Amino acid sequence: MQSIIVNKLKTKGYRLTVARKAIINIFESNNKPISAEQVNDILIEDSIYINKSTLYREIDFLVIQNLLKPIQLQEKTKRYELVHLHHHHHLICQKCNKIEDFEIKNCIDDVLTKVTSDHNFLISDHILDIYGICSQCQIKKEV
């Protein structure tokens, strides 16, 4: 396995157990925000059975290692995605729940600069999530 994450953990001397490798693999092969529940479902599909405590602990571990980033959308459960180099945002389809990423380079900087000066606010991060209907669901007939 030539995963960057796996190599990082190996270098740091952490063990590579079946659970850890399986969970990392899920995030690496599904490049989108996934909930703990969804990770568990995928594991079961792959006939890998991991205790929920282990799953949550493993996800926490990967967050602490700065390999996963927690994402709280407008829903109950938290999701996680691989830590990306580029800051990006999400398009959430309210019909099929698919989540697409999108990047906007400098477009939003004006807004952030304005806020900084208007409110004298020192920005450290921002969330921009867009909700609506994705292209595929627009085509589909109403159910």
Add this chain to the structure above:
Amino acid sequence: MQSIIVNKLKTKGYRLTVARKAIINIFESNNKPISAEQVNDILIEDSIYINKSTLYREIDFLVIQNLLKPIQLQEKTKRYELVHLHHHHHLICQKCNKIEDFEIKNCIDDVLTKVTSDHNFLISDHILDIYGICSQCQIKKEV
């Protein structure tokens, strides 16, 4: 009580109980996102004791009546705020947890338009929340 919300509910024939009026009053006099827990704390400060079930049911009721809007920030608990006429965003201070509102008129429309065309995405709503340090906390000495 000349509250718009109270009048709306009265018109629709809903009862105006002590609990209902107290909860509405809290949202009207604190114009910011508040969690159920915080509502409860304020009620207790005012020596008004309401069962948690009632509190959650009442909040749900106000959401269904389209008078309160649920807000999920990057935290565990949901918050609620009065439904505003103007779309607005939040500045969340990571030191004192204060939440300020801010409005941006057309600045963000370019971004939304671009996303719509690039991804053929039909936008119905968007969230823009900014995290950082508010002006007051920047002045305060480090603890």
Add this chain to the structure above:
DNA sequence: CTGGATGCAAACTCTTTGCACGGAG
């Protein structure tokens, strides 16, 4: 009076923790 609103207890979802055991290095 009467049905919408309430309190209580219990359940439910998602997540965390303590502890003893197990397996990767």
Add this chain to the structure above:
DNA sequence: CTCCGTGCAAAGAGTTTGCATCCAG
């Protein structure tokens, strides 16, 4: 061998629900 990682059970936070009772209109 040694601990890091695991499973199990139990607890914890936040929220919801069923049911009998209450009270605003």
